[in-house]
Amino acid sequence: xxxxxxxxxxxxxxxxxxxxxxxxxxxxxxxxxxxxxxxxxxxxxxxxxxxxxxxxxxxxxxxxxxxxxxxxxxxxxxxxxxxxxxxxxxxxxxxxxxxxxxxxxxxxxxxxxxxxxxxxxxxxxxxxxxxxxxxxxxxxxxxxxxxxxxxxxxxxxxxxxxxxxxxxxxxxxxxxxxxxxxxxxxxxxxxxxx
Numbered sequence: 001x002x003x004x005x006x007x008x009x010x011x012x013x014x015x016x017x018x019x020x021x022x023x024x025x026x027x028x029x030x031x032x033x034x035x036x037x038x039x040x041x042x043x044x045x046x047x048x049x050x051x052x053x054x055x056x057x058x059x060x061x062x063x064x065x066x067x068x069x070x071x072x073x074x075x076x077x078x079x080x081x082x083x084x085x086x087x088x089x090x091x092x093x094x095x096x097x098x099x100x101x102x103x104x105x106x107x108x109x110x111x112x113x114x115x116x117x118x119x120x121x122x123x124x125x126x127x128x129x130x131x132x133x134x135x136x137x138x139x140x141x142x143x144x145x146x147x148x149x150x151x152x153x154x155x156x157x158x159x160x161x162x163x164x165x166x167x168x169x170x171x172x173x174x175x176x177x178x179x180x181x182x183x184x185x186x187x188x189x190x191x192x193x194x
Contacts, residue, residue, distance in 0.1 A: 012050050015040050016061045024104035024166070028058060028112040058112060059120035065105050066127035069098060073134050084141035085191050091135055092158070092185045099165040099181070100174050107166050132156060143190055158185045 009017065018039045022031045033054055037044035051057040076094050080087030099106060116124065135155035140146050146154065162181055172180075186192075 015050055019057050020104040020108055024107035028115040055117055059117055062124050063120055066124045070127050070131045073131055084138040087138045088191045092182050095162045096178050096181050099162045103166040106163050158189055161185055
């Protein structure tokens with residue numbers, strides 16, 4: 001697809017990935033700045049060179065991943081070239097890849113949402129609404145039987161299935177889980193064929 005190739009993560013991205021792992025394992029309030037620093041190989045106070053606070057770290061973590069979900073989602077829809085079934089397949093493939101690659105972020109989003117500053121919550125909600133709308137629009141183009149609220153509900157139900165990865169599939173390899181999740185989501189959305 002048209003996503004840019006992966007490059008080496010920046011120090012900020014490394015810190016955010018480590019923080020996501022720790023927050024997922026122990027909860028936002030169960031992790032201290034000293035814990036974060038130790039896990040990153042620096043002193044706790046040195047983290048303040050990169051982030052003004054632990055809450056700022058959480059805000060950037062969840063805002064940036066919501067921005068990425070939306071940006072790549074838009075690329076996948078554009079690559080579908082006006083074919084809503086192809087666009088939905090691209091969206092499902094992207095979301096499955098995200099869910100398998102970012103299990104800790106899904107846990108953090110679910111469990112530590114209330115720890116986000118209000119401004120960050122508003123930003124993430126807006127990005128999430130746009131992401132849901134992207135899926136809902138393609139669903140309505142594919143299926144004439146869905147009004148906007150129903151299409152949004154269907155998209156959110158698919159996200160629930162796909163975002164179950166932190167709690168499901170621990171005894172099967174990711175490639176098999178990827179196929180299973182994608183086929184189930186496409187069936188649930190009413191996307192047939194290949």
